[in-house]
Amino acid sequence: MKALFLALFSVAAFAGEALSGAVEKQPLNMSAIIMFLIFVGATLGITYWAAKRTKTAKDFYTAGGGITGFQNGMAIAGDYMSAASFLGISALVYGKGYDGLIYSIGFLVGWPIILFMVAEQLRNLGKYTFADVASYRLQQTPIRTLAAFGSIVTVILYLIAQMVGAGKLIQLLFGLDYEIAVILVGVLMILYVTFGGMLATTWVQIIKAFLLLSGATFMAIAVMAHYNFNFESLFSTAVSMKDSSIMAPGKLVSDPISAISLGIALMFGTAGLPHILMRFFTVSDAKEARKSVFYATGFIGYFYILTFIIGFGAIVMVFQNPQYLDLAKQAVDGGYPILGGDNMAAIHLSHAVGGDFFLGFISAVAFATILAVVSGLTLAGASAISHDLYASVIKKGKTDGLMEMKVSKIATVILGLVAIYLGIAFEEQNIAFMVGLAFAIAASANFPILFLSMYWSKLTTRGALIGGSLGLLTAAVLVVLGPTVWVDFLKNAEPIFPYKYPALFSVSAAFIGIWFFSITDKSDNAAREKEGYEAQFIRSQTGIGAEGAVEH
Amino acid sequence: MKQELVDRIKNDPDFHHLVSVRSKFAWTLTIVMLVIYFGFVLTIAFDPSILGTPLSAGAVTTVGIPVGVGVILSAFILTGVYVRRANGEFDELTRRIKNKAKGE
Numbered sequence: 290m291k292a293l294f295l296a297l298f299s300v301a302a303f304a305g306e307a308l309s310g311a312v313e314k315q316p317l318n319m320s321a322i323i324m325f326l327i328f329v330g331a332t333l334g335i336t337y338w339a340a341k342r343t344k345t346a347k348d349f350y351t352a353g354g355g356i357t358g359f360q361n362g363m364a365i366a367g368d369y370m371s372a373a374s375f376l377g378i379s380a381l382v383y384g385k386g387y388d389g390l391i392y393s394i395g396f397l398v399g400w401p402i403i404l405f406m407v408a409e410q411l412r413n414l415g416k417y418t419f420a421d422v423a424s425y426r427l428q429q430t431p432i433r434t435l436a437a438f439g440s441i442v443t444v445i446l447y448l449i450a451q452m453v454g455a456g457k458l459i460q461l462l463f464g465l466d467y468e469i470a471v472i473l474v475g476v477l478m479i480l481y482v483t484f485g486g487m488l489a490t491t492w493v494q495i496i497k498a499f500l501l502l503s504g505a506t507f508m509a510i511a512v513m514a515h516y517n518f519n520f521e522s523l524f525s526t527a528v529s530m531k532d533s534s535i536m537a538p539g540k541l542v543s544d545p546i547s548a549i550s551l552g553i554a555l556m557f558g559t560a561g562l563p564h565i566l567m568r569f570f571t572v573s574d575a576k577e578a579r580k581s582v583f584y585a586t587g588f589i590g591y592f593y594i595l596t597f598i599i600g601f602g603a604i605v606m607v608f609q610n611p612q613y614l615d616l617a618k619q620a621v622d623g624g625y626p627i628l629g630g631d632n633m634a635a636i637h638l639s640h641a642v643g644g645d646f647f648l649g650f651i652s653a654v655a656f657a658t659i660l661a662v663v664s665g666l667t668l669a670g671a672s673a674i675s676h677d678l679y680a681s682v683i684k685k686g687k688t689d690g691l692m693e694m695k696v697s698k699i700a701t702v703i704l705g706l707v708a709i710y711l712g713i714a715f716e717e718q719n720i721a722f723m724v725g726l727a728f729a730i731a732a733s734a735n736f737p738i739l740f741l742s743m744y745w746s747k748l749t750t751r752g753a754l755i756g757g758s759l760g761l762l763t764a765a766v767l768v769v770l771g772p773t774v775w776v777d778f779l780k781n782a783e784p785i786f787p788y789k790y791p792a793l794f795s796v797s798a799a800f801i802g803i804w805f806f807s808i809t810d811k812s813d814n815a816a817r818e819k820e821g822y823e824a825q826f827i828r829s830q831t832g833i834g835a836e837g838a839v840e841h
Numbered sequence: 842m843k844q845e846l847v848d849r850i851k852n853d854p855d856f857h858h859l860v861s862v863r864s865k866f867a868w869t870l871t872i873v874m875l876v877i878y879f880g881f882v883l884t885i886a887f888d889p890s891i892l893g894t895p896l897s898a899g900a901v902t903t904v905g906i907p908v909g910v911g912v913i914l915s916a917f918i919l920t921g922v923y924v925r926r927a928n929g930e931f932d933e934l935t936r937r938i939k940n941k942a943k944g945e
Contacts, residue, residue, distance in 0.1 A: 387892075390909040391885060398878040398912070401919045405867040405874075409927075525901040536903045537893025538885045548886040552879060575935075576928055583924045590913040824847045830860055831935050833850070833942055 318463055320649030321656075325463070328500075328657045329477065332493045339485035339492065346690035349486035349697060350417040350672055351570045356491055358577040362584025364491045365568050367498030368665050369396070369585070370592050371451070372458060372658045373724075375501065376632045378593065382600020383608070383634035386527075386535025389600055391542060393593035395551060399559035400589065404582035407560055409575035410743045410829040418669075419566040420677045423738045426821030428750040428814070430682050432738070435757050437677035439734040440563035442761075444670035445707070446727040447564075448663060452712025455659040461629050462636065462652040468713055474660060475709035481664045482671065482705075483698045487571060490664045497661040500654045502588065504639070505595040508651075511642035512602030527604040535604070547788055554792035558728030561735030564669035575832050596635075603634035606641040613637045663708065671700040722773035725790070729768055733760035733795035741803055743829055746822035749815040752807025760799025767791030850942050859934040866926065870919050877915050881908065 343349050356364070374396070382389030415421040420436035452471055459470035481489045516523040527535060542548045559565060569578050607613050609625050618626040627637060639651035675697035680688050738757045741748045768774055770786040788794075807815070828834045850856050884891055892905030 387903070387905055387909070390905075391882070394878070394881065394909060394912050397916050398874060401874045401916050401923075402871055404920050404923055405871045520906070521900060521902050524906075528901050533901070536901060537905060538889035542882055542885045542889075545883055545886045548882040549879065552882055576932060579924045579927055583920045586920045587917050590917045593913060594910060823851065824844075827847060827850050827856070830863075831850070831856070831938055831942075833846075833939055 318649060318652060320645055321463055321652035322649075324649050324653035325656050328496075328653055332477075332481065332489075332496070332657075332660075335492045335496075336481050336485035336489040339489035343484075343486040343488055346417075346676075346694045346697075348488065349694045350567075350668075350676065352486070352488040352491050354571060354573055356571040356577075358572060358580025359584050360491070360495055361568055361572050361577065361581035363498045363588060364494040364571075365565065365581060365585035366588035366592070367494035367501075367658075367661055368565055368568070369589050370498060370501055370658070371662045372655045373451075373454060374592070375505070375596065375658065376458070376635055376655065379596045379600045379603065379635040379638075380631040380633075382597055383603040384631050385539050385541070386531070386600075386604075387537055388539045388541040390593075390597050391538060393596065395555040396559070397586070397590055397593060398552075399556035400582055400586040402556055403560045404579060404586070407739065407743065408569060408578045408582050409832075411566060411569045411739075412572065412575050412578040413829050413832040413835045414743070414825065415570055417567070417570055417676045418672050419561075419563060419735065419739055420673070420681075423735075423742050423753070424681075425742060426818050426825050427742070427748070427753060428818075429685075431750055431754050433677040433681045435754055435761075436735065436738065437673040437682070439561075439730060439757070439761060440673035440677070441670055443561075443563060443727045443731050443735070444666050444673070444704075445711070446723045446730070447562075448666050448670070448704075448708045449711045449715055450723040450727075451659060451663050451666065452708050453715050453718075455656075455663070456712055456716065458659065459656060461633065462655060467716055471712040472709055474663060475705050475712070477660055478664045478667055478708075479702055479705035481660075482668050482701045487567075487668060490661075490668050491568075491571060493657075493664060494661045497654070497657045498588065501658060502592060502595075504647075504651050504654050505592065505599060507647075508602065508635070508639060508642055509595045509598040512598055512606065512638070515606075523598075523601055523605065527601050530604060530608055546793065547790060550788060550790035550793035553796055554725070554728050554732050554790050557732035557736040557792065557796055559731075561731030561739065562728075563673060563731075563735070564665045566735075566739075567665075567669050567672065574835075599635050599638060602642075603638040607634055607637040610637075610641065613641075667701055667704050667708070670704050671697045674700040674704075718778075722768055722778060725773060726765065726768045729764040729790070729792050729795060730761055732792050733764040733799050734758070737796065737799040737803055741800075742825075745807075746826070747807050747819055748803065748822075749807045749810040749812075749818050751810045751812070751815065752803045752805070755806040756799050756801070756803025759802040760795050763798040764791055764795035767795060846942060850938060853938055853941055855934055855938050855941070859931060859938065863927070863931055867923070870923055874916065874919055877912055881912050 342353070347353060378389050378393050381392055411419065411422055414425055418440070420433045420440070423436045424432035452474065455474045456467040456471040459465050460467050481493055513523065516526070524536060542551070569581070572578050572581055607627060613627045615626045615628045627633060629636070636648065636651060636655070640648040675693050679696045680686065680693045734757045737760055738753045742753070767786045768791055770784065771791060772784040772789050775781050775784045892903060892908060894904045896902050896904060
């Protein structure tokens with residue numbers, strides 16, 4: 290139980306904690322339910338408002354392209370500040386102290402790289418999906434198919450992890466049945482996306498990001514106020530309750546290969562996540578795209594500092610506090626287990642600093658967080674199906690925006706139902722590897738093609754197709770043969786591939802594969818594609834031509 | 842984009858200036874970020890005790906706390922540095938290139 294949530298959410302996939310035990314259903318939490326209903330009511334109101342403004346495919350995919358840099362920064366931060374980050378990282382700090390900070394830093398440092406290397410180029414070249422950019426001067430059918438496949442796989446893996454996490458969390462926080470919780474999340478997400486498109490998805494994300502940052506700020510300030518805003522006295526109290534190991538690096542990063550591989554997965558994976566990349570098309574130009582990353586980095590960094598304080602706050606105010614002690618578990622295992630496991634540390638802390646009302650608020654925000662994140666994921670998956678597969682591959686571009694939007698809505702409903710089904714099917718499974726796999730595939734298949742299409746003139750369709758597939762397969766195979774699937778999921782004694790994070794190897798395989806099969810490609814096609822680089826490069830650097838592509 | 846326009850921009854000294862200055866700037870900042878981050882995690886991988894040293898004798902707070910927060914702040918500051926220059930100098934250059942491309 291201790292590591293359960295950690296294992297369910299994205300953070301855990303990398304922390305690699307083992308999944309054990311089952312979640313106990315909690316009694317109905319009325320104040321949380323009322324606040325959650327207010328949130329749902331407000332967001333459905335927004336969806337209604339957004340639906341009236343969502344008339345064209347451009348509105349549907351990119352909220353009309355009129356989101357400001359600040360709003361988009363908040364929405365991007367919202368995509369990143371999932372229930373997993375909030376509960377999982379504060380639980381990691383609560384349990385292991387400093388390791389939680391190391392962990393969160395890995396998730397942040399990809400953002401500056403995204404800004405310096407891809408953000409504005411993406412805005413200048415693309416329209417709705419990152420496949421627009423990847424296939425800009427290459428053959429549409431193979432490259433879009435591969436990019437769409439990469440997107441859909443990433444989205445589905447991520448969705449399963451979120452849905453299972455959502456079901457368990459809601460069971461704990463609200464006392465609802467697992468199936469009902471999963472269905473509720475799926476249905477609301479389908480409503481937001483099909484009716485409100487990107488506009489509703491973005492605003493739901495912004496509101497949630499605001500609520501989460503406000504709630505976390507309040508908790509951090511309340512904790513610090515107890516210690517006169519003196520960190521030394523907070524830390525010394527925490528150390529006196531646990532021990533001094535929480536102030537130093539622990540076992541999270543052990544060997545250099547794992548450290549580098551994890552870093553690569555987090556950096557390049559972030560830059561290859563379709564639901565994140567899609568957000569760059571919602572702003573008007575390169576300038577706003579840049580500002581988005583600046584604000585997003587600020588919000589995310591601030592949030593991670595808050596979760597660090599919250600984790601330590603939980604050590605001093607929740608740990609050993611008889612009110613939150615799981616007596617039944619203590620009788621068996623000893624120690625100071627808290628009710629619901631370590632992932633409830635932040636939730637208990639909200640009660641410790643703000644009483645029942647604030648507990649309800651934070652629980653409702655955690656639920657809202659899941660809804661907002663799955664909506665963004667589903668929209669990205671649906672766009673890959675409608676824009677890349679349907680409009681570009683099947684119809685070869687010979688379709689109108691309305692038909693494409695209709696396909697996208699149908700795809701949303703199907704993805705939503707698939708997510709509900711898989712969420713229920715995977716309830717009892719150890720799915721810790723899924724987000725790790727999603728990041729590995731995003732880093733190994735999506736990112737190398739995207740990056741080289743922008744910066745390497747000699748890239749050809751053959752190179753991108755073979756290299757990208759190689760990266761995808763290497764990532765998938767190494768995750769399966771590694772400790773998270775081979776040992777933890779399939780219950781073998783020893784992993785065939787020793788490292789938890791395959792990115793160092795799979796990303797290298799992708800880059801080398803793309804390079805080799807591009808330079809050896811002597812076809813006429815390849816020659817034309819190389820010629821096309823010049824015009825693409827000028828557009829990616831200046832944005833000339835980008836305005837036209839945005840209009841219909 | 843028409844070939845004629847491509848050629849015109851390609852031969853624009855402002856375009857070359859923009860591309861070379863910006864890519865140098867972007868790569869420099871990227872390398873700074875990579876050095877900071879991988880310096881941080883490799884320090885932990887090779888010798889975790891460095892970050893576990895107390896800030897001063899008898900203190901509980903370790904060197905790792907300001908260093909960790911520093912890495913977070915550096916990410917934010919580096920993005921700020923880039924955005925500031927890009928929104929001023931680079932956008933101004935881009936605007937000139939666009940105007941010339943339009944034939945003004």
